[in-house]
Amino acid sequence: MRRKGVSYAKYGYIFCIPFVLAWLIFSLYPTIYTTVLGFTDLKGSGKTEFHFLANPFENYVKILNNPSFQQSLSNTAILWIINFIPQVLLALLLTAWFTNHRRKIKGQGIFKVLFYMPNIITAATIAILFSTLFGYPMGPVNDLFMTLGLSDGPINFLLQKWTARGIVSFIQFWMWYGYTMIVLISGVLGLNPELFEAAEIDGASSAQTFFFVTIPNLRTILLYTMITSLIGGLQMFDIPKLFQNGGPDNATLTTSLFIYGQAFSGSYMYNRASAASMLLFIIIAVLSAIIFYIMRDKDAAQLKKQEKRQRKLLKEAVKAAGRAAA
Amino acid sequence: MKRKKSIAKSTMKVIIYTVCILLAILSIIPFWIMLMNATRSTYEIQQHAISLLPSKFFLSNWEVLKGKTFNPITGFTNSMIISVGVTVCTVYFSSLTAYALVVYNWRLRQAFFTFIMIIMMIPAQITIIGYFQFIYRLHMTNNYLPLILPAIAAPCTVFFMRQYLLSSLYIDIVNSARIDGGGEFYIFNRIVLPIMKPAIATQAIFAFVGSWNNYFLPVILLTDKNKFTMPIMVAQLRGDIYKTEFGSIYLGLSLTVIPLFIVYFLLSKYIIAGVALGGVKE
Numbered sequence: 285m286r287r288k289g290v291s292y293a294k295y296g297y298i299f300c301i302p303f304v305l306a307w308l309i310f311s312l313y314p315t316i317y318t319t320v321l322g323f324t325d326l327k328g329s330g331k332t333e334f335h336f337l338a339n340p341f342e343n344y345v346k347i348l349n350n351p352s353f354q355q356s357l358s359n360t361a362i363l364w365i366i367n368f369i370p371q372v373l374l375a376l377l378l379t380a381w382f383t384n385h386r387r388k389i390k391g392q393g394i395f396k397v398l399f400y401m402p403n404i405i406t407a408a409t410i411a412i413l414f415s416t417l418f419g420y421p422m423g424p425v426n427d428l429f430m431t432l433g434l435s436d437g438p439i440n441f442l443l444q445k446w447t448a449r450g451i452v453s454f455i456q457f458w459m460w461y462g463y464t465m466i467v468l469i470s471g472v473l474g475l476n477p478e479l480f481e482a483a484e485i486d487g488a489s490s491a492q493t494f495f496f497v498t499i500p501n502l503r504t505i506l507l508y509t510m511i512t513s514l515i516g517g518l519q520m521f522d523i524p525k526l527f528q529n530g531g532p533d534n535a536t537l538t539t540s541l542f543i544y545g546q547a548f549s550g551s552y553m554y555n556r557a558s559a560a561s562m563l564l565f566i567i568i569a570v571l572s573a574i575i576f577y578i579m580r581d582k583d584a585a586q587l588k589k590q591e592k593r594q595r596k597l598l599k600e601a602v603k604a605a606g607r608a609a610a
Numbered sequence: 611m612k613r614k615k616s617i618a619k620s621t622m623k624v625i626i627y628t629v630c631i632l633l634a635i636l637s638i639i640p641f642w643i644m645l646m647n648a649t650r651s652t653y654e655i656q657q658h659a660i661s662l663l664p665s666k667f668f669l670s671n672w673e674v675l676k677g678k679t680f681n682p683i684t685g686f687t688n689s690m691i692i693s694v695g696v697t698v699c700t701v702y703f704s705s706l707t708a709y710a711l712v713v714y715n716w717r718l719r720q721a722f723f724t725f726i727m728i729i730m731m732i733p734a735q736i737t738i739i740g741y742f743q744f745i746y747r748l749h750m751t752n753n754y755l756p757l758i759l760p761a762i763a764a765p766c767t768v769f770f771m772r773q774y775l776l777s778s779l780y781i782d783i784v785n786s787a788r789i790d791g792g793g794e795f796y797i798f799n800r801i802v803l804p805i806m807k808p809a810i811a812t813q814a815i816f817a818f819v820g821s822w823n824n825y826f827l828p829v830i831l832l833t834d835k836n837k838f839t840m841p842i843m844v845a846q847l848r849g850d851i852y853k854t855e856f857g858s859i860y861l862g863l864s865l866t867v868i869p870l871f872i873v874y875f876l877l878s879k880y881i882i883a884g885v886a887l888g889g890v891k892e
Contacts, residue, residue, distance in 0.1 A: 305762075554739050568732075
């Protein structure tokens with residue numbers, strides 16, 4: 285009764301069917317549809333009929349020359365720089381403190397829980413909460429500033445370009461530094477403990493260990509966080525939309541919000557929005573390719589090292605064999 | 611010499627704890643002000659916007675809030691239906707796909723895994739115009755299915771589940787179940803799923819919270835007031851209807867956050883562990 289001939293391989297295919305079907309319908313088809321719409325004249329609320337344009341790239345040219353689109357890209361860069369640099373510096377500092385062997389910090393668990401907390405709260409709620417907190421003339425922040433004597437009169441934070449950008453960046457910083465810290469700590473815990481023991485034996489101080497052992501070994505994780513955060517910044521929607529709707533004067537307009545504005549307000553230009561989506565897609569694809577390259581590069585480098593070691597061992601073995609033969 | 615060092619060490623400790631405590635306060639204070647102001651009258655808030663103690667206007671704020679467009683019970687129910695649907699689809703089908711990738715030896719297995727790694731990076735935002743047109747043509751806007759069913763294909767969760775299965779599933783368990791005459795589906799549902807419980811718990815939390823917080827897709831697909839989810843309800847607080855009703859704005863905001871606080875403080879251990887394992891960035 286041995287059923288050696290039974291092959292289970294077909295179940296591999298069968299169990300993947302739901303995933304593949306859902307992906308084809310809900311992901312691939314809309315992607316193709318969006319690509320097609322980028323070359324058409326589809327606009328107007330409730331319209332679904334479209335014709336291809338005589339000049340297929342007309343929408344792309346219009347979008348690339350659109351000052352709001354250009355502004356949305358530079359805004360993404362600005363917002364990203366002012367939130368990511370302090371975010372990663374603080375996360376690194378906390379990582380150094382929390383992973384130090386010589387100085388045990390008590391209450392790490394509760395600190396991690398509190399630092400990460402803003403990340404799971406609804407972004408829509410946080411955006412409105414902050415626009416209320418920074419309200420004019422009598423929001424809590426203005427109240428605090430005047431009580432402490434930091435400002436003479438109420439400041440209209442929401443209607444000035446740089447304060448609005450500063451607040452949006454601060455929200456991003458505040459929501460994400462805990463995440464970055466936890467990822468970095470888990471990166472440090474994943475490193476070979478011998479590295480740290482060796483540094484300690486060599487008499488390195490905590491700071492030296494961190495700068496010359498920990499950070500170089502975290503390079504890949506740091507790059508990964510950096511790029512995923514940039515991609516996240518391009519897609520940021522809820523916060524700028526509900527904070528000041530991209531304002532004041534487009535100062536917090538992100539690419540995602542630009543696309544939404546093109547398609548679902550004004551003259552409902554689905555075609556332009558599609559073209560802009562494709563441009564965003566290309567940018568994200570390039571950034572993702574960089575991540576892939578970095579990750580693969582690391583594996584390849586490790587493989588090379590291993591190969592080298594093996595070759596060396598082989599050489600020694602051959603030598604030893606030769607000696608034995610002689 | 612030694613004393614000097616120990617003094618330096620203890621000053622450092624003081625600095626570290628001070629910074630950590632300040633950051634902890636920074637995490638709490640905006641929510642604390644929000645919760646306190648939810649119980650204060652608009653007049654009190656306009657006099658002094660910060661109070662660390664509650665007042666007694668909770669009920670009147672509640673009446674104002676409910677008297678306009680904000681309907682917390684409808685929003686809560688709708689968000690619950692969608693989030694539970696999304697969570698079940700994500701967790702079950704991702705486990706199934708991961709199982710196929712780990713246990714069976716099929717020709718396209720490696721290629722399929724590479725494919726999942728690639729599509730992990732593609733965000734839903736860029737396909738939104740095509741998706742909206744597609745759903746609009748089917749007359750399925752204001753239906754929850756277009757919000758729930760895409761969760762069947764969740765590449766990040768599949769990736770996570772695969773890693774988990776590789777480290778914790780012994781193929782002998784599957785083989786012995788086969789000898790006992792169990793069918794492949796039966797084995798997956800009855801034997802493998804229970805083994806995956808810890809991974810399922812972690813991923814379920816993230817799927818649920820992600821869906822609960824999602825604003826982008828629902829705001830595009832839902833136009834019927836009775837179908838609005840919690841984040842869309844919250845967004846209405848921004849409008850002119852509530853312009854100066856600060857007490858009820860804070861109360862409305864609090865109502866969306868309280869369920870998340872409860873979930874978070876009950877499950878924070880799993881959540882932090884899940885983040886540390888990586889693979890989640892929604």
